[in-house]
Amino acid sequence: MFGHCTCEHIKSGSTLNQSRVDTPGHPLAAPRTTDNKIGGDLLIDVGSGPTLYQVLSGCEVFSKVLLTDFLEVNRQELKKWLKGEGGSLDWTPYIQYVCKLEGRSPSEWKEKAARLREVVSDVLPIDVHRAQPMASDALPSEGADCLVSCFCLESVSPDLDTFTKALGHIGTLLRSEGHLLLIGALQESYYFGGPGVKIPVVPLNEAQVCAALQDYYCTITIPQCHWPLQPPSTFTHSPYSYWAMWVKCLA
Numbered sequence: 001m002f003g004h005c006t007c008e009h010i011k012s013g014s015t016l017n018q019s020r021v022d023t024p025g026h027p028l029a030a031p032r033t034t035d036n037k038i039g040g041d042l043l044i045d046v047g048s049g050p051t052l053y054q055v056l057s058g059c060e061v062f063s064k065v066l067l068t069d070f071l072e073v074n075r076q077e078l079k080k081w082l083k084g085e086g087g088s089l090d091w092t093p094y095i096q097y098v099c100k101l102e103g104r105s106p107s108e109w110k111e112k113a114a115r116l117r118e119v120v121s122d123v124l125p126i127d128v129h130r131a132q133p134m135a136s137d138a139l140p141s142e143g144a145d146c147l148v149s150c151f152c153l154e155s156v157s158p159d160l161d162t163f164t165k166a167l168g169h170i171g172t173l174l175r176s177e178g179h180l181l182l183i184g185a186l187q188e189s190y191y192f193g194g195p196g197v198k199i200p201v202v203p204l205n206e207a208q209v210c211a212a213l214q215d216y217y218c219t220i221t222i223p224q225c226h227w228p229l230q231p232p233s234t235f236t237h238s239p240y241s242y243w244a245m246w247v248k249c250l251a
């Protein structure tokens with residue numbers, strides 16, 4: 001089954017490490033640390049899983065954030081953290097680290113956690129394989145100002161064609177000229193969601209991802225940015241890099 005990584009896998013420690021945010025020029029920190037003027041009313045995180053690192057900077061520059069996932073168990077984990085319930089994943093070191101990336105004091109982490117809890121308005125179901133991935137009343141008719149999606153599309157798509165279509169489906173959630181912030185792994189064919197839980201991934205190269213994007217999006221505002229996994233990952237064989245791109249959407 002593609003992409004069914006849950007909080008139990010994450011808690012086992014195999015899918016989460018600081019390399020996901022510990023990266024020079026990490027695009028998730030970029031809204032606050034570069035000249036790129038990304039921000040607005042609504043940010044949707046596509047395929048959140050049970051994780052929050054991907055919206056730790058975005059929550060500062062959007063007034064509303066929607067988290068989404070296919071699996072109820074992941075949505076429940078996110079809701080647990082948002083409600084401050086015990087037993088949820090501890091995001092403190094990540095929040096402190098992102099504060100540092102943003103040039104703030106790590107001691108400001110509590111303010112960031114409070115801001116995140118304030119702006120996340122819901123955690124909703126999504127299926128990127130459907131032409132309408134979310135319920136029609138889940139977002140404003142004009143669409144979101146920005147989408148972020150991390151390690152989702154390639155891990156839930158069995159082949160390039162499905163990946164490409166999924167990119168088009170999520171584009172329907174985005175307003176005209178909104179931004180898509182896409183992060184993923186290149187040349188990855190599997191990752192370990194937990195000990196012994198091998199999850200298949202469609203291996204993609206940069207040219208394939210760019211071609212798929214060009215089917216639906218335009219104006220690549222920041223070209224692709226590659227960075228090595230540091231430290232080398234124990235949960236994937238993806239050789240050297242994650243991949244990121246910011247794209248403006250066609251109407």
Ligand SMILES: C[S@@+](CC[C@H](N)C(=O)[O-])C[C@H]1O[C@@H](n2cnc3c(N)ncnc32)[C@H](O)[C@@H]1O
Pocket residue numbers: 002003004005006046047048049050051054069070071074126127128129149150151152155156
């Ligand atoms: C590799 S995980 C990535 C999670 C998170 N974004 C991260 O960076 O750690 C892929 C996520 O996609 C979700 N997923 C599986 N099938 C999906 C689908 N058809 N549509 C949207 N998300 C799906 C899984 O539940 C899982 O949380």
